[in-house]
Amino acid sequence: MAAEDLEWERSKISNQDINLMKRLGLMKKEGAIRFPSEESYPSPPIEYRVSFVDHLIRGLSTPIHDFLRGLLFVYGVQLHQLTPNSILHVAIFITLCECFLGVPPNWALWKRIFCLRRNGSHNAAYNIGGVVICVRSDVEYFDVKFPDSVQGWRKRWLYVHEESANSVEHNIAPFDGSAKILRRRSWDVEATEEEKTATEALMSRIHELQNTRGKELSGIQITAYFLRIRVQPLQARKNPLWTYAGAKDANRISKDLSVKDLEKLIRRISSLSKKDPIPSSCRVEPYSVSNPLPKNHPVLASLPPLPEDGEVEEQAVVTDDNQGTSRPESEIAGSQKSAASSEREDSRLPHRHTPSPPLFLQGTRERILAPPRPAQLLPKKLFLLKKGQLSTLTRMPLSALVAETQPDEEETSPPQQDVELTAPIESPRASTPKRARVEPAKETSQFGSSTTPSLDDPLMKEFIRLGTQFVGYRDHANRLEANLAEANKRANALALKLEQSEKARKKAESNAAVVEDLRKRLHDAETSLSDNIAQQTAREKTIISRLEAQSRRFVRRTRQEYELELPEGDHLFDALSLLEIHGDEARQGIDDADSGLTKLFPYFFSKKEEPKTFAELAKCFNVEEDLGHNLRQEGLKIGVEGTIALVADSQQNVDWSKVGNVQKMETKRWQSLIKASKPNSKKILSFLGFKPTPAPSSSKPEVK
Template structure:
């Protein structure tokens, strides 16, 4: 059995987990979630994907947000390969963009702030949760105070309904628990600094304005409080949030006790730490709309590098160029193969000719030797006859036709 198969075991979702999912509004729509029965290895239906309870409570909900779809596509990952803390990073980022920057999730800004790396422990490379999203070491970003590890999250898996799109890059890849995690150049690709400098300046202001400092915990608390899942595909961005009657809300307000318990579950905050009841900076919403000049500028910046489309188009262009080069190489290879076969045929013909020439030379040499032997024999006989003739006639006989010879 392969190592990646050993990571999966029968899902262990407790009654407490089920009550939490119900309270958070995930079971309100029929067929949104499906729970495994006795299978020890995921086998989702056609339009379902494998996810985890801890992904859902950190902002994930089907149908999945376009930005997360693009992130998985560009990085070449499956949903189950992201850790819960990585999912929370994406939720906070989308909330930051839509509620405090006033832009759609910006792919160039994401690449400037984040990179990803392999996840493992004690020499073991994970497949489930095998990738971690990290803040780049040279970037000042919100300290979210994530827990060092999330206990038992890999055992609490389930199926979420995911609608398919006609475009491949907009789809979550079908589940494959054996898919290897392969490092890509996109893992370390940096965002455009010049294009995102205005957004980074705004982030620094949000972090450092005295008395109005914004924190990662405040952002997390905010999206949990308004009951809109950042990683769910939505009709409206969060800067248009309409309050209690907003159509994107998946449940009613959580009791304060449940909200605080949830925050402590996904952070390092203890019971002694105070959970923020509001953000020090008012988020943009229907009640606090974007200022007109700021809205125009940030929407311009946001749409310049929205999501991952530019990156996808670039990848498609590179792929088309690679296909052209591959076709050209294939043509050259075919021509080379034909030339090789012709050269081999010519070489075989030359070799045959050389062999025949060698045989002819040997035959000629033998004929010459035979002719020479015959000539020698004839000369010997003539000399013998000449000696007999001299004895009889007492006259010298010259073989080469002597002058004045009467004979």
């Protein structure tokens, strides 16, 4: 299994994560997100890509923005190789450009602020989240307050549906978990002088937003803004954010979050603690429909190159950061460079051969192999002697001298390579039209012979065998050296892990007292919790008793009992529901009494101003004297006075002393006189504008 595969494991997405994505509107469309089942390595369905929960809550949605798509292409990385903080960096940058600078996300401005770095520890290189976006050290930028570590984000992976946008079939490259992270020149590419001049106004505006007293803008405010307006900055959108139209904006993915959910989300993706305040709004008003761009506002368009534009120079690989330390190529074949350079110089001159000390190889009639591989060239010139002539092989391919079957690394002895020397072999760099003249060797042989020894000579065969064996031992030693270096590297890693485990063990032993203290505190907390539960239960019983007493008192006053249609089954809630019903009845009765007393007040208190409150109004009627009796007496007085006035107006001679003597009048006599006066009283009442009551006044008047 490859090293990059070991970082993947079964996805562990909790119900809390699912509920959060639902509240954020990320699962609004059916099939927008699919969760892995039991697979421990991503295998996305067709039209789906691999993503993470922590990427989505930081502003990522499909189809992705062209700016992010261009970054992935230019930097030569995949989406899963970016950390959550890097995703948030891009989201903040796009929001800054569109909402506070009034321009599309600018590639030239990005190069002035950001660069890419490899993410890993001293003993491990990550593939998931293996690169991070960093602010250049010489640039003043917003303090975003990123968390030091996003715990467990690599374990919360899922599949997102890839939608097509802007006539691009696939906005995210297909998932390739085996792709290694290769450092490229584009990671550190800087803006050109022309680009710096074009974006100087934007940089000045950024510094102004940071340093204007009373209107400073921070990275947290920018983050809170795009989370509050419910627009995903890293999603491809029809309209830029400076045309945001509020709750009816087409780019919104959900309704507004509650204040509690918004603050909780901001604290999750930042390093703010519970004591730090969350900005309710930006100190600088962002551009939108309500705050449009100024007239003649320059809109600088600059996007990173996209794949359809062809290959770009920035994609050139600089180093392979995934590889461990190995011997440089110059150490392995250092002499090849000097040999090659000397050969290039010699090729410009007439080709000459000078005799050199011969290197002898043993031959067992093996066939010469072709074509050779460049990595298997001999480091020095090879000379072969045959029939008194000296033939030169400049950088003779090693594959032409070794057997077809190469030895495995497990072999303990170097192989013997034999060749069949039937004819002189021309140098690959020698000119073919003109054969170089070869001077015979005239120096005295080491074996006491003045002539060149023949290849059939036993000593020559032995020298050839020893030379072949030397080449085999050398190659075998190089492989053993590489294996030993790898073994040492693994041993060092194991020793480091052992040292770390030993430190962890000692730390665990030293923290035994702390663990015991934590247990004691846990026990105390459980005891306190039990006491609080008991107190809460007693308090609820007291509340229930008081509510039921109030309910009984109300029933005694109203003489009407009520029953709940849908009881909750909880005594506290049911008693509260009954009290609410009683309260509604009491409020309705008070409203009716207030209306009735307001209508009666002018009749009983014609000379008083009506009170403004119900309590004062009710107090006027709640007196010891009989207000109804007084009203009747007043009416009777008015009636008598009116009758006397009518009689006086008729100019009739009446003895009022006899009329006023009514003490001896009997009730029957009174009733008969009233009945006799009824026809005339109707006329008089009609004249006065009163409608007579249907019941006759048959009783004697009340005299106080």
